[in-house]
Amino acid sequence: MGRKIPDLVLVLCIFSAAVAADYVRPQPRKTLDFPWERKPSSYPQQVHISLAGDRYMRISWVTDGKSSPSYVEYGTSPGRYDSTAQGESTSYSYLFYSSGKIHHTVIGPLEGNTVYFYRCGGEGPEFQLRTPRAEFPVAFAVAGDLGQTGWTKSTLDHVDQCKYDVYLLPGDLSYADYIQHRWDTFGELVQPLASARPWMVTQGNHEDESIPLIKDGFQSYNARWKMPYEESGSSSNLYYSFEVAGIHVIMLGSYTDYDEYSEQYNWLKADLSKVDRSKTPWLIVLTHVPWYNSNYAHQGEGDGMMQTMEPLLYAAGVDIVFAGHVHAYERSKRVNSGNPDPCGAVHITIGDGGNREGLAHSYKYPQPEWSVFREASFGHGELEVVNSSHAFWSWHRNDDDEPVRSDQLWITSLKSSGCLTQKQHSLRKILMAP
Known part of the structure; x- marks a missing residue:
């Protein structure tokens, strides 16, 4: 007769088997190998x-x-x-x-x-x-923390199958991490998609390649991925804004100064003051570090930026905030100051594009009240802004066929919900503050 397994151990084994049956964490993948090919010196x-x-x-x-x-x-x-x-x-x-x-x-x-x-x-x-459409409907593909691994290739294959006007990338592009030729291989990897639809990106921590002899740690990123910061009145390529049809999109910099005395904060106030919600009813923000995160990975890293900027975004009536950094997916309710709020923003962490470090699979329990859906899988998101009042969000795992929606939500704009009328006084007060 075999040795009897203690009851507690048996329970743990059953629980572990159930978890494993539900989801098996992919292993970290190495950076893809790219064959070197000589081309004419003027070849693009x-x-x-x-x-x-x-x-x-x-x-x-x-x-x-x-x-x-x-x-x-x-x-x-x-x-x-x-x-x-x-x-x-x-x-x-x-x-x-x-x-x-x-x-x-x-x-x-x-x-x-x-x-x-x-x-x-x-x-x-x-x-x-x-070119993007000049009027609704407008569609965005969204995924951060791409890198250049087998999982990256899978994500790009999925994105290539969806119908979108603009790709939004909330930081961590190439994972070059000081090895400069990886910027080149990343550019070649994404060219089939990035040459056909506009890619709008913001910086992540892996874009910061600071060393003592290099004053600008973002020189590689800034030189290669020039965004419309000058066109939006910004003094830095690390934060800017743009518009597509009736959508105003703000790209914030998690790795440049963001306190109330910073150039970024003052630019943000000025940018928000120019937004006419009667013409652009949707307001979307991207930043690399998430402000709402129930994963143990990078826990609390966005608290400082959130404390400074969330009151401003809340007063302005931001509809959705996308972030990366955490290698997993998570969607919140409308939330503000850590609590569900019908006039707050929906926060979506989507740092699941590929990377080479693997997934962040450890979550805090119990699940916070503001957190609706969370999962450590590679994938991408699609946001179709149907009209001035409604948008449809869906998230798609790489392990599934692209048409399969693993998470989905209809989002009603704050412009059409009456929340903006309540916020007009508080927004004016913040924007007029010195």
């Missing part, structure tokens, strides 16, 4: 696009040749370019690494929901992009 590489103000788009690419031109030819028919735009270029050195020539060219004005064909620097293949 790492092509990606971003919004650059109303009806304008920025085309960015890299060439090995330092004398390569920075112009873009474009038009609405394949191989026929009736417009040309001249841009700018930059480069940088980081210890023993020297970047290629990094080009940024703004094209436009462009028509909404229109396919344009373009060529960079008169060399290489023809690319095509579709």
